[in-house]
Amino acid sequence: MGSGPAPSRVTAAWATTTLLAAVLLGCGGGVGPSADAPTPAGTPPQRLCADLITHWAGVILDAADGTDAVGLDYQAMGLSGDQYEILRAVLDGARAVRRDEGAPAARAFGAREAVRRCAERYRSGTPTDGPWR
Template identity: 40%
Template sequence: MNRRLGVTVVLAVAVVAGCGGEETKAAAPTPTAKASKDPLTSCVDQLVYWGTENLRGAPGQEGDYQHMGLTADKYDALRKIQKNARVIMAKGKLPPTWLQEQSEAACRKIVATPKPSNTVGGWPQ
């Protein structure tokens, strides 16, 4: 039994240390992981990130706002931006700054909208 425990500890240490000398890269955090940004910047980053992912056709991402870390307001804005982007893309190429500009305009409205004070953890009381 002690030998089994010793082998388990050695394997666990090897996994944590990155056995084989290869560097392991952590997955890049999505904008939802950065809480230190101001609300406008955070919102814009989220909409640009998820808009880019969804418009390029990343599998399994579109449609789950909770997975994306978005509020209902942000998700509604994202869907509207994506719908308009697809119309433009059907006629040609999307201008490079279009998604950023649309996200900023939407987020300015979202951030300026008063939030209800009778909520706990985002849920009405």
């Protein structure tokens, strides 16, 4: 009935990933938005960072210890290299909190720490020292 083969899942996944990356990176005319400038979706970069870190920290914390929780590298998660370092630091602290105080406290810690670290990272604008920084 159609005029050609249906798109493969890989093509559809690639298109979705590309669109998500474009939105998250604020693709447009310049190098990137300033820390105070909203992205095309209207969310400042430090908030996007905190939301991404909080999401992935929760996913990884919910997975069993010792397993690859998501099977994705940092770029596939939509993170820059610096954001991935923030995620790793947040997870280190959250795992300690989970051991001592339980999962809900670990998630709350992760969210607070993501907001704090992302605000610090973007306090003087967006990074300009590399394509994934």
